[in-house]
Amino acid sequence: MRRLNLPEYSFRIAGEEGKETIFDPIRRKHVKLTPEEWVRQNFIRYLTDVGKYPPGLLAIEVMSPFNKLKKRVDILVHNREGKPVMIVECKAPEVPINEKVFDQIACYNMGFKVPYLIVTNGIEHYACKIDTDTNSYAFLLVIPLYDELVNSRVCTG
Numbered sequence: 001m002r003r004l005n006l007p008e009y010s011f012r013i014a015g016e017e018g019k020e021t022i023f024d025p026i027r028r029k030h031v032k033l034t035p036e037e038w039v040r041q042n043f044i045r046y047l048t049d050v051g052k053y054p055p056g057l058l059a060i061e062v063m064s065p066f067n068k069l070k071k072r073v074d075i076l077v078h079n080r081e082g083k084p085v086m087i088v089e090c091k092a093p094e095v096p097i098n099e100k101v102f103d104q105i106a107c108y109n110m111g112f113k114v115p116y117l118i119v120t121n122g123i124e125h126y127a128c129k130i131d132t133d134t135n136s137y138a139f140l141l142v143i144p145l146y147d148e149l150v151n152s153r154v155c156t157g
Contacts (some may be wrong), residue, residue: 001038003092004122009045019155026060035092039122040074043090046143047087053077053146064108073108079150086116086149116149 001059012023013078014141021030022041031037040060047053057080061072089105091097097119105117109130111120117128128142129152 001033002035004093004123004126006042006046006122007050009049011041012126024060026055026058026137034041036074036090039092039120040090042122043088043120044075047075047088047146051143051145052151064111071108074113074155076112077114077146077149084112084114086118087112087114088118088120091119091121095121097121097124097126115152116144118143 012030013020013033014023015021015033020033021151022033022037023029024031024041024044025046026071044058044060047058048055057078059073059078061074062072064073064078073087074090076084077086077088079085087105087108089101089108091101094140101119102121105119109117113132115130115132117130121127125143127143128137129140
């Protein structure tokens, strides 16, 4: 798989070339290794290893509750009370991060109403903080650590 703009991690990969699976520690099972899954698994490791996000508070491929969409959120992060606080949308490395991708994650967020959004293709990563009071957003310079995320005013009420 392609080298990403993330630290290098080791993974449990099984199967023959073209039919590989990768072990997802959050879902506790092997899943088909696609370019998007490669980004998702690397980003999960980044969140848990670098950002200190508790693995038990991450959910993978969660159905969007908005408008009966049959769409799944790639990674949904919860605070310690179980409230969703961040959505991560993962794309394959060759997929450009553009307005269409941001429209997609914004649509997902209509159902979850989380204060943080991240979009990544493994090469580029964009994090936004949503201000529901002013109906605006601001791009962040860095992806927040878990403690910073859950201790911010927008995640604690």
